[in-house]
Amino acid sequence: MKTVKFGIIGAGLMGREFASACARWCHLTEIQARPVLVALCDKNPDIHPWYRNNFPSITQFTDDYRQLLANPEVEAVYCAVPHNLHEQFYCDIIRAGKHLLGEKPFGIDKQANDAIMACIAAHPDQIVRCSSEFPFYPPMQRIGHLLEEDFFGQIIEVNSGFLHSSDLNPMKPINWKRMIEFNGEYGCMGDLGMHACHFPFRAGYIPRTVRAVLSKFVTQRPGKDGQMVPCKTWDNATLLCDCEDPLHGAVFPLVIKTQRIAPGETDTWYFEVKGMKGCAKWSSKNPRRLEIMDYRGGDQAMQQIDMGYETAFKTITGGIFEFGFTDSILQMWASFITEITEGKPKGRFVSCVTPEEAALSHRLFTAALASWKNGTVEKV
Numbered sequence: 099m100k101t102v103k104f105g106i107i108g109a110g111l112m113g114r115e116f117a118s119a120c121a122r123w124c125h126l127t128e129i130q131a132r133p134v135l136v137a138l139c140d141k142n143p144d145i146h147p148w149y150r151n152n153f154p155s156i157t158q159f160t161d162d163y164r165q166l167l168a169n170p171e172v173e174a175v176y177c178a179v180p181h182n183l184h185e186q187f188y189c190d191i192i193r194a195g196k197h198l199l200g201e202k203p204f205g206i207d208k209q210a211n212d213a214i215m216a217c218i219a220a221h222p223d224q225i226v227r228c229s230s231e232f233p234f235y236p237p238m239q240r241i242g243h244l245l246e247e248d249f250f251g252q253i254i255e256v257n258s259g260f261l262h263s264s265d266l267n268p269m270k271p272i273n274w275k276r277m278i279e280f281n282g283e284y285g286c287m288g289d290l291g292m293h294a295c296h297f298p299f300r301a302g303y304i305p306r307t308v309r310a311v312l313s314k315f316v317t318q319r320p321g322k323d324g325q326m327v328p329c330k331t332w333d334n335a336t337l338l339c340d341c342e343d344p345l346h347g348a349v350f351p352l353v354i355k356t357q358r359i360a361p362g363e364t365d366t367w368y369f370e371v372k373g374m375k376g377c378a379k380w381s382s383k384n385p386r387r388l389e390i391m392d393y394r395g396g397d398q399a400m401q402q403i404d405m406g407y408e409t410a411f412k413t414i415t416g417g418i419f420e421f422g423f424t425d426s427i428l429q430m431w432a433s434f435i436t437e438i439t440e441g442k443p444k445g446r447f448v449s450c451v452t453p454e455e456a457a458l459s460h461r462l463f464t465a466a467l468a469s470w471k472n473g474t475v476e477k478v
């Protein structure tokens with residue numbers, strides 16, 4: 099089996115998810131390559147021991163990402179750091195000749211994303227992708243196949259969103275994801291938006307214009323010492339976009355919601371497509387349930403299908419068992435490793451976000467900020 103030697107830069111919440119996926123790579127049965135962790139960088143030394151205790155293959159621990167990039171053993175990097183660092187870190191990783199899976203939003207704002215895109219264009223030999231795991235859920239994979247078959251016919255409407263609820267508690271302490279200097283002006287769109295955009299963009303639903311409604315409900319939160327400090331980021335965003343159906347030509351609405359204050363929605367990612375011949379709906383709230391309507395002139399009946407472990411990359415798990423978040427992370431990583439070792443993804447809906455899709459999300463979020471500020475419909 100081929101190996102790809104990885105360094106992690108930013109070893110927090112998401113760094114650990116990648117490391118854990120590496121540790122259970124044996125779960126995958128047909129893949130021809132595997133990642134091996136060899137280097138780790140995080141400026142917080144308290145994070146290092148978990149990796150030291152669980153990953154004997156890591157021989158370099160550092161708090162300086164430049165030292166990791168100077169390590170000739172490192173072939174590829176997973177970078178999961180706060181958004182204000184994306185531009186500098188991603189560009190330096192690419193210039194150092196490493197493949198990169200970078201976290202969303204792929205730059206704190208459009209200017210940062212433009213710089214990352216220019217760097218990618220100057221280094222075409224490396225594989226650079228952005229993380230997004232939800233399309234790897236089996237019902238979403240099924241919807242991908244249906245899109246490829248033109249099951250839905252003329253598209254009537256598409257809804258895609260990512261909803262969180264813990265910010266409903268006004269006493270939840272502030273963290274970097276609620277601070278403009280680290281998270282960016284996009285607020286909830288920068289943090290949650292790429293997840294809601296990945297699948298529609300891949301389906302070819304490209305927003306032409308956007309009218310946005312952005313909301314700030316909680317304007318201060320407890321800081322480190324318990325004192326209230328300003329919380330300036332957008333809590334919720336609803337984007338009404340118009341798209342041209344790439345197969346049938348007519349224009350339809352695409353509604354993208356990213357909300358941090360969506361009561362009762364712990365971590366809900368959803369996608370819904372309504373067409374003249376068929377409809378489909380899925381939400382991570384009920385992750386195995388796929389709803390489908392196949393309309394050929396008879397009854398308009400929505401079927402509910404409880405899907406099992408029907409994954410793009412085969413695994414040891416039995417077909418009737420449930421699929422979850424950590425499985426989607428493993429599938430996403432299988433896809434990225436496949437792109438590195440085979441030069442192309444396994445399928446149109448079996449691949450990570452491309453830099454071009456991330457750049458499109460920046461155009462959309464930047465237009466959304468202008469739309470809300472000016473009360474206008476903005477071109478994307």
Ligand SMILES: NC(=O)c1ccc[n+]([C@@H]2O[C@H](COP(=O)([O-])OP(=O)(O)OC[C@H]3O[C@@H](n4cnc5c(N)ncnc54)[C@H](O)[C@@H]3O)[C@@H](O)[C@H]2O)c1
Pocket residue numbers: 107108109110111112113139140141142145161163177178179180181183201202203229230231288289
């Ligand atoms: N794909 C997903 O589902 C998903 C989920 C959550 C977050 N994210 C994204 O992942 C990225 C990181 O988010 P997180 O939730 O893991 O955050 P986190 O705060 O848990 O981890 C970030 C890590 O970066 C480290 N760091 C900060 N500055 C550094 C520096 N100068 N050098 C080295 N390390 C540094 C921090 O010490 C921390 O451990 C963000 O881009 C975020 O949007 C993606």
